[in-house]
Amino acid sequence: MKFFEEVYEVVKRIPKGKVATYGQIAAMTGYPRRARMVGWALHANPYQGIVPCHRVVNRKGELSGGFAFGGPEVQKMLLEKEGIIFNEDGIINLEKYLWKPDKA
DNA sequence: GAAATGACTTCAT
DNA sequence: TATGAAGCCATTT
Numbered sequence: 001m002k003f004f005e006e007v008y009e010v011v012k013r014i015p016k017g018k019v020a021t022y023g024q025i026a027a028m029t030g031y032p033r034r035a036r037m038v039g040w041a042l043h044a045n046p047y048q049g050i051v052p053c054h055r056v057v058n059r060k061g062e063l064s065g066g067f068a069f070g071g072p073e074v075q076k077m078l079l080e081k082e083g084i085i086f087n088e089d090g091i092i093n094l095e096k097y098l099w100k101p102d103k104a
Numbered sequence: 105g106a107a108a109t110g111a112c113t114t115c116a117t
Numbered sequence: 118t119a120t121g122a123a124g125c126c127a128t129t130t
Contacts, residue, residue, distance in 0.1 A: 001127080022112050032113095033125050039111035040127065056111075064111040 003029060007041040010101075014055045017083040018099035019092055021059045028101055045069070054078045055099075061092035 006029040014020050022035040031037070042053040054075040057063055063075050076086060084097050 003127085023114095026112085031126085034127085035112040036110065036125070037112095037127055041111090043111055044128090045111095053111080058112060059114095 001041075003031060003034065003037060004041040004044065006030070007038050008045075008047050008051050011042065011051045011053065011056055012047075013101070014052055014099050017097065019055045019057050019061065019079070019084065019094070019097050020099040020101075021057060021061075021094075023059055024099075024101075025056065039064070055082070057092060061094040061098070063090065 007025060010025050010028050011020070022038040023032070026032055026034040026038045029038075038056070042051070042056055045051055045053050048069055053069060063079075069075070076090065079092065080086070084092055086092060
C-alpha cells in the first residue's frame, strides 16, 4: 500500500525532540481522513527501528496507550530521552513539541 | 463477499 | 468547557 510508505516517510522525517499527530501525518500524506490508517500503518510498522513510531501521538499529545513496539512505558521513556517532557497526565505539550513540517 | 475491529478525529449534546 | 456518539478507511476474520 503506497499510503503506508507515505506514512513511514513522514514519520521518519519527524525530528528528534518533536512529535506529530496521526491526523496531521494523514493530512501530510494527502489523506486527512486516514488518521486511523496512520495508526494501523505504524502498528504494522515493518520499519520498526527505522520509523520512530514513538514520536507519533494522538491529537491530545497522549501516547498510543495499548500495545506498542515495547510498551507505553518504553514509548514514554524514549520520548523523555528525546528531550520531550510529559505533564502530570503523561501528556506531551504539543505547544512545545508538536512537529511543524516545513511544508510537505 | 460481508461484518467487525482498530496506535484516531471531529461534530453534537 | 467537558462528555458522548458518529464517521472514515483499510485490514482481518
